[in-house]
Amino acid sequence: MEFDLLWLLALPVFFIFGWVAARIDLNSLLKESRALPKSYFAGLNFLLNEKPDQAVEALIEASNMDPETVELRFALGSLFRRRGETDRAIRVHQNLVERDGLDAEQRLNALSELGQDYLKAGLLDRAEEIFLKLRETAREEEAKGHLLEIYQQEKEWAKAIAVAESLPNHADHVWQVEVAQFHCELAASEILHDQLTEAEAHLAAAIEVNRKCVRATILQGDLASKVGAGETAIGHWKRVEQINPAYLALVARKLLDGYTAMGRSEQALTLLHGFLEQHPSLDLLDAVFQAELENAGPKPAYELVRDELRRNPTLLGLDKLLQAQLMDVSPEKREDLVLVKNLIHTHTRRVARYRCDGCGFKARQFYWRCPGCGGWETYPPRRTEEFDLAP
Ligand SMILES: [Zn+2]
Structure with a gap:
């Protein structure tokens, strides 16, 4: 009985504490909001009313006046990029890069964001320039990841090999499959242009980095067949059965x-x-x-x-x-x-149709690299009907 009474007495005390705490919060909020420039609210207003261009201008003006809003601009920039409005994202990040008073970390961040905007906008030369700069900094590994993506899009396979080989082999992603495929891309085009010695060297390199590279084995057969070594060619193509019989259909005609x-x-x-x-x-x-x-x-x-x-x-x-x-x-x-x-x-x-294991992209044609997600060897050479029948 006494215990309950004590609690009843304590209640108003808690109430007063709560009231004081709320007033302190409200006061600090009011003080903070008075400290923010007007253009900040104007910017938010434009954003809420779906006038993104005016919002960008107002928010850039706000952050010029108040360094506290730098983070806001980062958020705004990546929001635009995610929505596919890359020209706006570029403007926001470009402005950040050119601005004085950023600390070293923020400057690297701004450069990296701008590089990603260019990459998404398909301005690969500009993106490459930025990530080459970032390779010399603390953001080295991230920059290399983006460079690898750029070189694959540009089909600059030799550069892609150099970057991939300089990446550490993370536990969750080993680069052997990709590097072997880059060598195969080079070899395939060399076979086409009768540069057979170079092609042979690239295929040997592909197999050295990934002994189970089916594509390199098939190309070795193509190369032998091109110089008239029919028996050797058949030997290479038949080896596909031991490496991965799922790919046998690719050599049946050959x-x-x-x-x-x-x-x-x-x-x-x-x-x-x-x-x-x-x-x-x-x-x-x-x-x-x-x-x-x-x-x-x-x-x-x-x-x-x-x-x-x-x-x-x-x-x-x-x-x-x-x-x-x-x-x-x-x-x-x-x-x-x-x-x-x-x-x-x-x-x-x-x-x-063939279906990518990574992203589900379907295509009538077989690809070594998925046109949807860019993954290598993510297309099993099986028709979708076979997957649907599989237990
Ligand atoms: Zn895919």
Whole structure:
């Protein structure tokens, strides 16, 4: 009983404490707001009324008068960049860079933000210039990350290799896959321009940095094939099965052509059938189907897809089956079959795409680098229908 009474007496005391505390806060707030220049409120007002240009001018004026508002300008600048209004972000950050009285940390921050604005706006030369400057500072690692992005966009692979190799290997991101891909990009263009010695060196470098680089192995085969070393080329392409059989469809056509050039297409068919048996995939089925069609005719091609369709019932398989049937059908049944085939085909167009593991971007074509998120080897060479069927 006595205890409760004590609490009752204490209540007004707490109330008075609360009132005093609130008044102190209110007073300091009022004092602070009087200290802020008028243009600051004008700026906020413009911002709230969706007049961003006037807001930028007013807030820049406010922060010229009051150094306390520098942080506000940083916030405003990154807000504009996030909204894709890069020209406004550039104006805000440019103004910060040129302003006197920033401490060293703030100046680096302003430069870095401006560089990111240029990068987002696609002004890669200007962005590069800024990040090259920042490479000599405490922001070195961050600057290198942006430079790597710039060089990839510009397809400056040699520069990208140099930057990536100077980055520390973080536990969450190892650069071997990317560096090997940069070497492959160089090699692919060198093979195209008959600079074969250079290409050979780049492919060796790719495999040295990433022994499991499928693309380098495929390109080694292409290079051998270009100088007429058919047997060596086949050896390289066949190695894809050991490295990563998911990519076998990418070499199926090359193997067939390689063997056919040496008059051994039978051997190619046996090999491809074995691949399909061991590592079934829609792209591989497509390649083997074409190979059968060209070498053995419509009947074996039809039997191949029929057996495969029993094993893995897919729309894309059915599409192939109808294609094979159409080649050997009586004129009166043909019309119906064409109708069904066209109907199926419109559906298969949707499920016959590749999908990026990183961002989900879908494309009809296979890419080593995702056009959506820029990730390397994020496209498994499997059609979306195969993912949807997977348990
Ligand atoms: Zn992606």
